[in-house]
Amino acid sequence: xxxxxxxxxxxxxxxxxxxxxxxxxxxxxHKGDVVAVVDTSKSAIxxxxxxxxxxxxxxxxxxxKVPVGTVMARLLEPGESVExxxxxxxALPAGAVSAGAHAAVASVGDxxxxxxxAAAPRAGTAAAAAPSRQRVSPAARLRAQALGLELTGVTGxxxxxxVTLDDVEKAAAAMRPADRAAAAAAVATxxxxxxxxxxxxxxxxxxxxxAAAMARSKRDIxxxxxxxxxxxxxxxxxxxxxxxxRPLTGRVLMAxxxxxxxxxxxxxxxxxxxHHVGDAFVPAESIHVGVAISxxxxxxIAPAIHDVDALPIDELMRRLADLVARARALTLRSSEMTDxxxxxxxLGEQGVELVQGIxxxxxxxxxxxxxxxxxxxxxxxKVSVAPVVTASLAADHRASDGHRGALFLNELxxxxxxxxxxxxxxx
Amino acid sequence: xxxxxxxAMRTALHDALASDPRVFLMGEDVGKYGGSYxxxxxxxxxxxxxxxxxxxxxxxxxxGAGVGxxxxxxxxxxxxxxxxxxxxxxxxxxxxxxxxxxxxxGQFHVPLVIRMATGAGRQLAAQHSHSLENWYAHVPGLTxxxxxxxxxxxxxxxxxxxxxxxxxxxxxxxxxxxxxxxSDAWRxxxxxxxxILRQGRDVTLIAWGGTVAKSLEAAAALAAEGIDAEVVDLxxxxxxxxxxxxxxxxxxxxxxxxxxGWRSGSLAAEVMARIMEQALYDLDAPVARVCSExxxxxxxxxLEDAALPQPAKVVAAVRRLLGKG
Numbered sequence: 001x002x003x004x005x006x007x008x009x010x011x012x013x014x015x016x017x018x019x020x021x022x023x024x025x026x027x028x029x030h031k032g033d034v035v036a037v038v039d040t041s042k043s044a045i046x047x048x049x050x051x052x053x054x055x056x057x058x059x060x061x062x063x064x065k066v067p068v069g070t071v072m073a074r075l076l077e078p079g080e081s082v083e084x085x086x087x088x089x090x091a092l093p094a095g096a097v098s099a100g101a102h103a104a105v106a107s108v109g110d111x112x113x114x115x116x117x118a119a120a121p122r123a124g125t126a127a128a129a130a131p132s133r134q135r136v137s138p139a140a141r142l143r144a145q146a147l148g149l150e151l152t153g154v155t156g157x158x159x160x161x162x163v164t165l166d167d168v169e170k171a172a173a174a175m176r177p178a179d180r181a182a183a184a185a186a187v188a189t190x191x192x193x194x195x196x197x198x199x200x201x202x203x204x205x206x207x208x209x210x211a212a213a214m215a216r217s218k219r220d221i222x223x224x225x226x227x228x229x230x231x232x233x234x235x236x237x238x239x240x241x242x243x244x245x246r247p248l249t250g251r252v253l254m255a256x257x258x259x260x261x262x263x264x265x266x267x268x269x270x271x272x273x274x275h276h277v278g279d280a281f282v283p284a285e286s287i288h289v290g291v292a293i294s295x296x297x298x299x300x301i302a303p304a305i306h307d308v309d310a311l312p313i314d315e316l317m318r319r320l321a322d323l324v325a326r327a328r329a330l331t332l333r334s335s336e337m338t339d340x341x342x343x344x345x346x347l348g349e350q351g352v353e354l355v356q357g358i359x360x361x362x363x364x365x366x367x368x369x370x371x372x373x374x375x376x377x378x379x380x381x382k383v384s385v386a387p388v389v390t391a392s393l394a395a396d397h398r399a400s401d402g403h404r405g406a407l408f409l410n411e412l413x414x415x416x417x418x419x420x421x422x423x424x425x426x427x
Numbered sequence: 428x429x430x431x432x433x434x435a436m437r438t439a440l441h442d443a444l445a446s447d448p449r450v451f452l453m454g455e456d457v458g459k460y461g462g463s464y465x466x467x468x469x470x471x472x473x474x475x476x477x478x479x480x481x482x483x484x485x486x487x488x489x490x491g492a493g494v495g496x497x498x499x500x501x502x503x504x505x506x507x508x509x510x511x512x513x514x515x516x517x518x519x520x521x522x523x524x525x526x527x528x529x530x531x532x533g534q535f536h537v538p539l540v541i542r543m544a545t546g547a548g549r550q551l552a553a554q555h556s557h558s559l560e561n562w563y564a565h566v567p568g569l570t571x572x573x574x575x576x577x578x579x580x581x582x583x584x585x586x587x588x589x590x591x592x593x594x595x596x597x598x599x600x601x602x603x604x605x606x607x608x609x610s611d612a613w614r615x616x617x618x619x620x621x622x623i624l625r626q627g628r629d630v631t632l633i634a635w636g637g638t639v640a641k642s643l644e645a646a647a648a649l650a651a652e653g654i655d656a657e658v659v660d661l662x663x664x665x666x667x668x669x670x671x672x673x674x675x676x677x678x679x680x681x682x683x684x685x686x687x688g689w690r691s692g693s694l695a696a697e698v699m700a701r702i703m704e705q706a707l708y709d710l711d712a713p714v715a716r717v718c719s720e721x722x723x724x725x726x727x728x729x730l731e732d733a734a735l736p737q738p739a740k741v742v743a744a745v746r747r748l749l750g751k752g
Contacts, residue, residue, distance in 0.1 A: 137680075137710060137712055138707050138708045138709070138711075139680050139708060139709050139710055139711040140711060142708050156750075157750045158711065158712055158748075158749070159712055159747055159748055159749075159750050159752070161750075162712070162750070164711050164712070164750070165680060166711075
């Protein structure tokens with residue numbers, strides 16, 4: 001058995017908050033695997049493990065702030081049995097192992113998600129002492145929201161350790177001026193409370209914003225759905241050649257040509273690009289593609305990249321990376337939150353093949369991409385193995401018809417198979 | 428002028444009897460004995476048995492007679508020895524006095540004032556010591572007041588007599604011997620507002636009647652610890668002056684309600700509920716209360732003291748709210 005401890009993720013880091021486990025008991029991990037997401041004072045960081053083994057016990061629960069060096073998990077060495085590890089643990093001095101650890105492992109052993117250990121009841125004294133939900137007085141919560149202050153990590157001095165107004169004011173005063181400005185800007189400029197500050201409050205606010213938008217969409221928009229499989233042999237080859245002699249940071253991800261192709265195809269299908277306002281569709285003059293970004297702490301936002309059809313591939317890559325980073329840091333600009341004329345969602349990383357999207361009102365279309373997989377592909381009477389992606393379109397039948405939607409997917413397929421056309425402002 | 432609560436109340440009664448021939452005083456031992464708490468001593472000789480009437484031990488009958496006299500155009504002041512005994516007269520108070528204005532569509536008013544002693548602290552045991560103000564504060568059609576200060580003891584009676592509808596006046600038995608300065612403010616006494624007796628930043632103590640002095644004492648002790656407590660005297664228990672104590676809680680963001688009644692179904696519970704309804708997002712701590720223990724008030728001194736809200740209990744409650752408990 002060996003212990004995995006919170007590493008220092010930078011010279012200034014002396015403590016961190018576990019945001020999420022990426023593994024669960026029973027998972028086998030290899031050198032370089034991401035096992036957890038940890039919030040340092042600067043950002044959320046994917047923490048890798050450098051030893052091979054099997055996760056035996058997740059000791060640290062998410063949302064706990066702990067010093068560097070704290071035991072986060074215990075792992076079985078390759079070939080080590082559970083019995084051996086438990087015997088070893090029993091041999092440890094009392095208190096070194098959290099009480100109830102065995103029960104917790106047993107109860108979550110077959111739980112599907114990494115979040116399960118946090119929800120599993122634990123008899124440990126640490127769990128009994130710390131309430132599952134941070135106690136914050138109503139006045140303190142309201143003030144923190146106004147200030148854009150993250151309450152995680154704020155120590156409460158009120159009754160039963162509750163965070164009080166005074167604690168919030170002191171924490172806000174201790175924030176660096178730049179952080180303060182960023183937090184205030186996020187509060188001021190982002191619609192629908194999408195980035196309300198307190199983690200719990202933010203998650204709730206975002207959930208209700210998503211609920212409202214999606215319910216409205218399904219209520220008001222007569223969706224039709226189309227999908228097409230597109231072979232990406234040429235595109236993959238083109239990308240590989242392009243990335244071959246570039247440093248890691250200069251490489252272009254598959255998501256970028258997909259975005260660019262959507263934008264270029266839209267030039268010929270204005271009825272898919274715009275907004276349904278009042279009783280009428282208003283086509284947009286520019287093509288601002290909203291990119292659905294899932295946030296680490298849960299929830300979803302779809303900020304826009306402006307004029308995607310006119311951006312060279314490298315520039316689009318740069319913009320996308322920047323957008324994702326800022327979305328996760330909650331420092332988006334309001335124009336990005338409101339200007340999208342269509343949304344693209346890519347769930348390929350999650351392994352799904354087909355996305356049947358819900359349109360983000362008042363937009364009139366959403367393009368989805370699944371995973372690029374190797375599939376048998378028949379062309380010219382010959383079967384070959386090709387990377388294939390399933391592209392889907394969810395569109396508003398008030399603004400366009402299935403026939404035109406199908407032609408759009410055809411155009412998208414054509415562009416993706418002629419990657420040379422994707423760069424610069426090619427038409 | 429420094430006077431006792433008893434003198435203030437006595438002067439108020441004397442004024443009322445002397446200035447308005449419709450006013451008369453009726454109750455057990457108000458005449459020959461001079462009042463259970465000696466408030467009407469000498470009145471029988473001065474105003475005569477027509478206007479200072481000793482009654483038999485029959486609360487239902489003499490409160491009912493008061494209702495009839497009020498309906499007939501007089502301004503009766505009925506004294507009930509303690510709130511415990513008033514339960515015998517509940518029918519006349521709740522089913523008659525409180526209802527006639529409503530049931531007659533405003534044709535009949537009952538300008539009746541009922542004074543009663545309330546509260547514990549004098550080793551009179553359970554049947555003479557309870558605080559049932561909340562029973563009456565529950566009933567529409569009644570105005571319920573609890574003079575806690577010398578000014579209110581002096582001024583509230585005239586306001587109650589001027590009210591065309593029934594007013595219940597609760598006089599805490601421990602207050603009669605208390606002394607204080609009578610200011611000119613008594614002339615402006617109303618039956619509508621709560622009053623801030625002490626200003627503070629950190630917590631609002633909400634009290635009335637017998638718990639006002641205890642809350643002021645607690646505030647003084649807290650000040651020594653650097654905790655700045657505001658004290659609100661509700662004065663009027665029905666209708667509650669929400670505006671005053673809610674505004675105070677919004678400023679201090681913490682509240683402790685101090686109520687000599689029992690906790691369950693208490694007036695404190697009502698005040699707390701209103702704070703939740705109106706000021707939840709201003710609160711920086713849960714609202715707390717200090718009430719009597721849920722036992723019949725004991726006779727033995729040490730047990731009686733232990734059963735009642737005391738300044739030390741208020742201080743402890745405030746410390747907990749500030750995370751210092």
